Amino acid sequence: MQEERRLAVLRAIVEDYVSTEEPVGSKALVERHGLNVSPATVRNDMAALEDEGYLTQPHTSAGRVPTDKGYRLFVDRLTTVKPMSTAEKRAIATFLDGAVDLDDVVSRSVRLLSQLTRQVAVVQYPTLSRSTVRHVEVVALAPERLLVVLILSTGRVEQRVVELAAPLDDDELARLRSTLNQAATGEVIADATTALRALADDGRAPERAVAATLVEAMSDHRSDERVAVGGAANLARYGDSFDTAVRPLLEALEEHVVLLRLMGEAGSAGTVTVRIGAEGPYTELAATSVVTTGYGPHDDALATLGIVGPTRMDYPGTMAAVRAVARYVSRILDEA
C-alpha cells in the first residue's frame, strides 16, 4: 500500500528533477503532482527511499535527487512505454527514406536521433562479421595498378588500390575477377576470408596480391569500429555541470574505441538497454548514461545505435526514440 505510494514519489521526483534540474522538495512535489497526501507524509517516504539508497541529498536541508539506483528502479519498474505519435513516426520514416547509400543512412540516423532526443547520438556502422560479400570488382587503373572494390550485403563498399609486380592484360584481369568472385561472392565474411586467404597463399602472382589486400580489408578492425557521432551541441544544455558531465563526455566522443566499449555489445534488436552512470566501464563517465539497442536487417543485431548523455535525462522519451529509430533503420536495411 504505502509501498506503492513510495514508488509514485520516486517517479515524481525523477520526473521533476529531470525537468527542473533542481533538487526537489516535499512541498513542491505534492503541489505539482496530484498526490493526495501532505508534505510531511512525503517526507517520511523520501527518508525511507533515501535509506534504501534510491535518493540522496546534496546537503542537509536540500531537496532530494535520484541516485543511480533510483534511476535504475525508475527505468525498470516505473517507465510506461510511451509510443511515438503517428506524426513522429511518419517524420522518422520520410527522413530516413531519402537516404541514398549506407553512409547516408547512418549519417541521417545520427542526425535524426540527436534531434529527437536532444542528446548525443551514436550509431555504429553495421558490422562486417555477419554480412556477406555481394561482389568483388577489379578495375585496372593502370596496367600494374588495380582498384579492388568489395561490396557487402549491408551496402558497405570498401576499396583498395593494389600495385602489381607485373602488368596484367584484359584476359588475365577477367580471369582474376572471376576467380575472386567465385571464391568470395555470396559467402559470409568469415568464410570469404578463409577462401581468399587460401588464394593469397597458393594462387598465382596477381591473385596473391589482390586476395591478400581483400583479406586485409575484411579483417581490418577499423571497419568494425566505425561509428558516427552527432549532436554534441546538445551538451550545451548541460553547461552548468560542465566538469562532471560535459567535459568527460566530450573527451570520450573523440575516442571511438572508448565509445564503442561504452555502447557495449549489441543487445538483441527490439530490446532497449539502459546503462546508468557508474554501471558503465569508465569511472570518469559516472555522470553519464547510455541508451542503446541493436539494429540490422531482419532484426539481426548487426550493430548498435543509441545515445549518451547525462544521467539526468528523460529516459522514457529517449528510450522510445531510440527504439523507433532502430526499427526504421532496420526496415530500410531490409529493403536494401
Add this chain to the structure above:
Amino acid sequence: MQEERRLAVLRAIVEDYVSTEEPVGSKALVERHGLNVSPATVRNDMAALEDEGYLTQPHTSAGRVPTDKGYRLFVDRLTTVKPMSTAEKRAIATFLDGAVDLDDVVSRSVRLLSQLTRQVAVVQYPTLSRSTVRHVEVVALAPERLLVVLILSTGRVEQRVVELAAPLDDDELARLRSTLNQAATGEVIADATTALRALADDGRAPERAVAATLVEAMSDHRSDERVAVGGAANLARYGDSFDTAVRPLLEALEEHVVLLRLMGEAGSAGTVTVRIGAEGPYTELAATSVVTTGYGPHDDALATLGIVGPTRMDYPGTMAAVRAVARYVSRILDEA
C-alpha cells in the same frame, strides 16, 4: 623608435594573454619579458595602444586584453613563422603515410591537426569540381540492378545503385561500360557532366538511367560539402568561457554548411588565412577565430583545411601546424 617598442608591447601582451588567459598588467609584463623599461613607460604605451583600438580593458584598473584588431596586427606584422622541428615533421609524415584511402587521409589529417594545435580541426574533402574522372565501373548486382562506381582522381569513390526497366545481359553491360568510360574518363568533372548529360538525354534506355545517376552523383552538393571534424574535446580547455566561445562553436560544428561558410574559400595553397572573431560571417561566433589554408595535389587548392577556436589562441603555432599538415597532405595526394 618608440613605435617599435609599442609593437613589442603588443606582442608581449598577446603572448602573455594567450598563455595565462588573464588580462595582463604593466608590471607583470616587464618582468616576464626582457623589456628594459619601467612599468610606467609600458603603461603609456598601453594607453596609446588602447586609444588606437588594439587593446581594451575588461574594466578600469584591470590589465589589458587584445582586441580583434590587436590580434590582427599581431598576426599580420608580429608573427615570425616558426618552422616545425624536424622531429615534428617526421611525426607528421609517418602518421599520414599510413593512410590507405582518401577517407583515411582525411580522418588522419583531422586527428593530427587537432592534436598538434589542441583546437578543433576541420578538413574539407577535396572538391569534385576540379578533379577528373579516373574510371567508371558498372557492376551487375542482379539482372535489373546495377551498381555504378565513380572513381575520381582525388581518390574519392562514389557509388550508386540503379534500377533498370529491363534486364541487361553481359554484352550489353560491357558496351554500356565502355560507352560511359569513353564519355567520362579523363575528363574534368564539369566536362564529364555535360558529356554524360548528353547520354542521359539521347542514349538508349540503360545508358539514360545510368548516365542520369552519374550526373546526379557528380553534381550532388553533398559531395562538395563534406567535411570531417575532430578534436571537439579540446574545447574543454575553454570551459570558463563556455557561453561566449564553447557553446556557439559546438553548435556551429554540427552544421557543416555553416562550418564551410566559416572556413571560407580555399585560399591558394601555401598561404595561411586567419580570420579573427567578428571578421567572420557569423555574429554568434564573434569570439572564435579560423585558421585555414588550401591544399590539394600539385598545390592546386582543391579544398580547405584548418582549425577553429577561441580568438585567444596561439596563432604562430597554429598557423605553422596548419601549414605543415596541408603541405604533407598535398604531397600524399600528389603520389596517389
Add this chain to the structure above:
DNA sequence: ACTTGGCACTCCTTACACGTGAGTGCCAGC
C-alpha cells in the same frame, strides 16, 4: 498503523560591508 500539523534546526543563498591588492592615470623631475 498511517497520516498530519507543528516546530526547531540546518544550511544554502543573497545581500551588504570592508579590506586588500593589482593595476591604472597623471605629474613632476631627470
Add this chain to the structure above:
DNA sequence: GCTGGCACTCACGTGTAAGGAGTGCCAAGT
C-alpha cells in the same frame, strides 16, 4: 622621452547577517 611616486579605481575574497526552502521528529488525530 623615460621614470618614480602617488592617489584613485575596482574586482575579488572574506565575514556577517537575514531570509527561506527544506528537513527530521514528535505528539496528536483518524
